[in-house]
Amino acid sequence: MEEVKTVREPLFHMVKRGNITLLKRLGIYAGAIVAGILLTSILCVVASSDKSNPLEMFSSMFSGVFGTERRFWTFLRDTALLLGISLALLPAFKMKFWNLGANGQVLMGCLVTIACMRNLGGKIPDAGIIAIMTVASVLAGAAWAVIPAIFKAFFKTNETLFTLMMNYVAQGLVVYMITVWAPSGSGSLSPEVYGRLPNIGNGYLLTIIVSAILTVFMFFYLSRSKHGYELSVVGESENTARYVGINVKKVVIRTLILSGAMCGLMGLLIGGSINYTVSSEIVNNMGFTGIMASWLAKFNPLVLIGTCGLITFISKGMGQVRQDFGFYNDAIGNVVLGIIYFFIIGCEFFITYKLIFRKKNKTDFTAIENSTQKGKGGNE
Amino acid sequence: MKKLITLLLTAVMSVACCFGLAACGNDGGKESVGEVELPAVTSENVNQFDDVEIASDFKIGLITLHGESSTYDKNFIDAFKKACTALGLSSSQYIIVTDIPEGEACQTTAADLVDQGCKAIFADSFGHESYLLAVAKAHPEVQFFHATGTTAHTEGLANFHNAFASIYQGRYLAGVAAGLKLKEMSEKGLIKDSNKDKDGNVKVGYIGAWTYAEVISGFTSWYLGVRSEYPNVVMEVQFTGSWYDETAEKTAAETLIRRGAALISQHADSMGAPTACENAGIPNVSYNGSTIKACPDTFIISSKIDWTYYFKWIIASVGGNAEAVPTDFAGTINDGCMVALTAINGDVMAEGTVEKLVEVRGKLLDGSLKVFDCSKFTVDGRTVASYMADVDTDDDFTPDTNVIKTEGGTTYFAESEFRSAPYFDIQIDGVTYLNAVYGTDDDGKPIFITFDEE
Numbered sequence: 001m002e003e004v005k006t007v008r009e010p011l012f013h014m015v016k017r018g019n020i021t022l023l024k025r026l027g028i029y030a031g032a033i034v035a036g037i038l039l040t041s042i043l044c045v046v047a048s049s050d051k052s053n054p055l056e057m058f059s060s061m062f063s064g065v066f067g068t069e070r071r072f073w074t075f076l077r078d079t080a081l082l083l084g085i086s087l088a089l090l091p092a093f094k095m096k097f098w099n100l101g102a103n104g105q106v107l108m109g110c111l112v113t114i115a116c117m118r119n120l121g122g123k124i125p126d127a128g129i130i131a132i133m134t135v136a137s138v139l140a141g142a143a144w145a146v147i148p149a150i151f152k153a154f155f156k157t158n159e160t161l162f163t164l165m166m167n168y169v170a171q172g173l174v175v176y177m178i179t180v181w182a183p184s185g186s187g188s189l190s191p192e193v194y195g196r197l198p199n200i201g202n203g204y205l206l207t208i209i210v211s212a213i214l215t216v217f218m219f220f221y222l223s224r225s226k227h228g229y230e231l232s233v234v235g236e237s238e239n240t241a242r243y244v245g246i247n248v249k250k251v252v253i254r255t256l257i258l259s260g261a262m263c264g265l266m267g268l269l270i271g272g273s274i275n276y277t278v279s280s281e282i283v284n285n286m287g288f289t290g291i292m293a294s295w296l297a298k299f300n301p302l303v304l305i306g307t308c309g310l311i312t313f314i315s316k317g318m319g320q321v322r323q324d325f326g327f328y329n330d331a332i333g334n335v336v337l338g339i340i341y342f343f344i345i346g347c348e349f350f351i352t353y354k355l356i357f358r359k360k361n362k363t364d365f366t367a368i369e370n371s372t373q374k375g376k377g378g379n380e
Numbered sequence: 381m382k383k384l385i386t387l388l389l390t391a392v393m394s395v396a397c398c399f400g401l402a403a404c405g406n407d408g409g410k411e412s413v414g415e416v417e418l419p420a421v422t423s424e425n426v427n428q429f430d431d432v433e434i435a436s437d438f439k440i441g442l443i444t445l446h447g448e449s450s451t452y453d454k455n456f457i458d459a460f461k462k463a464c465t466a467l468g469l470s471s472s473q474y475i476i477v478t479d480i481p482e483g484e485a486c487q488t489t490a491a492d493l494v495d496q497g498c499k500a501i502f503a504d505s506f507g508h509e510s511y512l513l514a515v516a517k518a519h520p521e522v523q524f525f526h527a528t529g530t531t532a533h534t535e536g537l538a539n540f541h542n543a544f545a546s547i548y549q550g551r552y553l554a555g556v557a558a559g560l561k562l563k564e565m566s567e568k569g570l571i572k573d574s575n576k577d578k579d580g581n582v583k584v585g586y587i588g589a590w591t592y593a594e595v596i597s598g599f600t601s602w603y604l605g606v607r608s609e610y611p612n613v614v615m616e617v618q619f620t621g622s623w624y625d626e627t628a629e630k631t632a633a634e635t636l637i638r639r640g641a642a643l644i645s646q647h648a649d650s651m652g653a654p655t656a657c658e659n660a661g662i663p664n665v666s667y668n669g670s671t672i673k674a675c676p677d678t679f680i681i682s683s684k685i686d687w688t689y690y691f692k693w694i695i696a697s698v699g700g701n702a703e704a705v706p707t708d709f710a711g712t713i714n715d716g717c718m719v720a721l722t723a724i725n726g727d728v729m730a731e732g733t734v735e736k737l738v739e740v741r742g743k744l745l746d747g748s749l750k751v752f753d754c755s756k757f758t759v760d761g762r763t764v765a766s767y768m769a770d771v772d773t774d775d776d777f778t779p780d781t782n783v784i785k786t787e788g789g790t791t792y793f794a795e796s797e798f799r800s801a802p803y804f805d806i807q808i809d810g811v812t813y814l815n816a817v818y819g820t821d822d823d824g825k826p827i828f829i830t831f832d833e834e
Contacts, residue, residue: 050471068495074488188482188507275483279507282483323477328457329447330479 014353028350036343040336047332048325057321064320065313075316077204080211081266083308086290087218087301088262091255094299095231101163103287104170105144105260109137109267111174114192114278121194129195134268141264142257144170149256153249171280191276207269214262219301231255314340413726415672418737421717429696430466438699440474441493443486445505447478451669456504456687463691482507490515494522500698516540523698530801533708541705543690544800546712548601549744550683550719552751554665555605556740557681557733558643561663562610564730565642575642581614585636587646587653589623591816597795597804598647601751603811614810621817621828626650637662663728670722680729682722689716710800713744752793757808769803
């Protein structure tokens with residue numbers, strides 16, 4: 001008698017994709033975002049007292065970003081700021097140096113900028129102040145990044161913790177300086193009048209132009225320059241780098257000086273061109289958001305423009321949703337942002353893997369067997 | 381098996397909870413009374429603006445530093461919503477934008493509110509002022525309002541306003557409740573010799589942030605309130621040099637308690653002092669909001685600012701035909717109760733507190749009682765006849781205005797009448813500073829001055 005063999009085939013199985021077309025990849029992203037917003041829109045409608053149509057969340061988000069000329073410019077400028085900070089992270093990340101200290105590096109740039117504006121304002125011409133504060137902020141950002149780099153290069157300290165802790169040192173310094181500059185105890189500095197960076201066209205363009213230049217620079221630096229090549233080799237394997245004669249310590253320190261200097265430059269823009277003041281929260285955690293942006297962009301400066309735009313769109317749009325839906329604290333807004341980000345990051349799975357579902361009709365076992373054998377064969 | 385254990389544990393825990401709650405409720409064998417609300421004021425101007433017709437295209441925006449999770453901002457958001465509802469605004473006629481930091485974001489938000497068609501815009505945080513002012517200059521057709529600010533009366537803009545409240549009246553009332561409590565404690569024999577100074581006066585304690593007029597005005601009015609009910613009282617004040625420093629405030633409260641304070645109040649924003657009082661079982665008068673949840677056994681009452689009236693006025697004047705809001709406005713207890721009291725803790729208050737507060741409040745309302753009545757306090761044993769205060773701010777703090785007024789036979793220190801921000805900075809007899817913090821040194825550290833013991 002013939003034995004009946006039963007095979008329980010799973011509902012689906014995962015197959016690693018080889019290459020994926022850009023179009024397909026964008027499609028998956030778009031699908032993830034729409035799914036994320038759809039899911040959270042239901043949450044928002046449930047939480048809101050006067051909105052009942054989940055689709056209103058879409059219109060709110062779009063009006064919050066594109067509704068008026070001012071909103072659109074703000075969107076572009078904020079994207080540019082995030083882009084600038086994310087770009088600064090790229091070379092370090094490509095080298096597998098996990099720089100979590102962008103927040104602090106930007107903040108130091110901003111603090112030094114304000115220090116120059118305060119102390120030199122009215123004493124020397126604005127052009128002089130601007131020259132000094134530009135140099136000083138770039139140096140301050142670079143210094144804040146190079147300290148952990150030196151320790152990493154010479155003493156093998158953990159750069160993740162070190163750079164992270166430097167953020168808090170920078171924040172503490174800012175809080176301290178504010179008590180020195182504003183002894184009344186109000187805890188806030190009024191905007192500086194002297195040494196403001198010039199407006200190009202409108203108040204938004206300067207930041208956008210600086211970030212655009214940085215993007216082009218970073219693209220060529222990473223893909224076309226010797227430095228870029230060296231740091232990617234160090235990132236792949238330090239031993240290989242050493243073997244081919246790359247001075248690893250030098251590359252680590254040099255790259256972090258660049259990373260920190262760019263952060264310092266963004267701090268200059270935040271202090272000297274946008275806010276004219278400093279507070280411990282002024283960087284708005286863009287140093288951390290930038291990490292997500294650069295990971296999503298797979299460390300490609302051009303794709304980064306898109307991911308930064310996307311993240312800024314979602315957070316700006318959510319601000320408008322909160323206004324329109326009557327959420328008067330950041331709790332629900334943060335939950336929604338978290339869920340949408342989760343969808344975006346989660347969809348990476350579908351970019352890396354393909355799901356193959358169980359066919360509804362009778363399974364052709366021989367085909368599966370063949371394919372598994374083929375797979376095995378490939379490994380041999 | 382696992383299920384059974386879970387079930388058992390749940391059962392045990394719920395039973396324990398029930399007993400726990402029952403124990404709390406019956407503390408000391410006395411039924412818990414909970415919060416007692418003061419009867420509402422029947423002053424005519426409370427609802428003064430409610431009948432004003434508001435243009436249907438009127439829109440108002442509110443910008444707050446944090447969201448509803450912050451008690452400071454929640455106070456504004458709640459009052460704002462209450463005012464909008466009372467004046468019949470539809471939900472599309474008001475916009476609340478929360479979590480706006482004190483920077484360029486405030487400017488962008490205010491400008492965006494103008495774009496959205498707001499005719500009036502209010503911002504609630506000190507550091508918002510300069511950014512709001514910038515938008516006000518660019519948009520003279522829109523009215524801007526700012527709480528706690530100082531520049532409106534010197535900027536001279538027709539569309540930029542500052543506001544605050546004569547909170548010293550609320551403090552005085554809170555002091556009355558504390559005085560009654562002291563009286564009750566002394567009758568029950570709860571005041572020990574260690575609570576008294578060498579002249580036999582009972583000590584109370586106060587934790588202040590800085591030795592500035594705002595704080596001095598606050599504790600002096602509170603102390604005068606206490607003394608109006610319990611004359612044999614002296615007050616010791618400890619300053620922390622910070623508006624929010626939980627540890628320093630707690631330590632200061634513990635110091636005052638160790639020195640014999642029978643009752644404590646504070647002007648600083650953290651839970652430090654109330655917690656220290658709850659731990660030591662010392663009655664506490666709070667500020668800015670009730671702390672009854674954290675301190676059910678010691679919290680008595682708290683004074684606070686209710687912004688509803690001011691918001692109504694803004695809406696009625698910008699959106700309707702009510703008279704314009706002054707450039708610099710200090711709301712008093714008469715102005716639709718901008719100076720308000722929280723509910724009283726029925727378990728801690730002395731008997732008769734509600735009736736007494738209603739009576740004293742009535743006198744403040746009709747003006748027959750002045751908090752800083754010169755016959756009620758002395759300085760170095762002498763009555764104050766005139767006092768030059770620094771009302772118009774300048775760098776050298778030059779005294780420029782005599783603020784002692786006589787009205788209806790009462791000579792009093794006219795606090796907040798010449799300017800909304802407080803300027804009462806006299807140290808009166810009966811008040812001892814354990815230290816003082818007038819400012820910071822070159823390194824930004826508060827300069828503490830300590831005084832010799834007598």
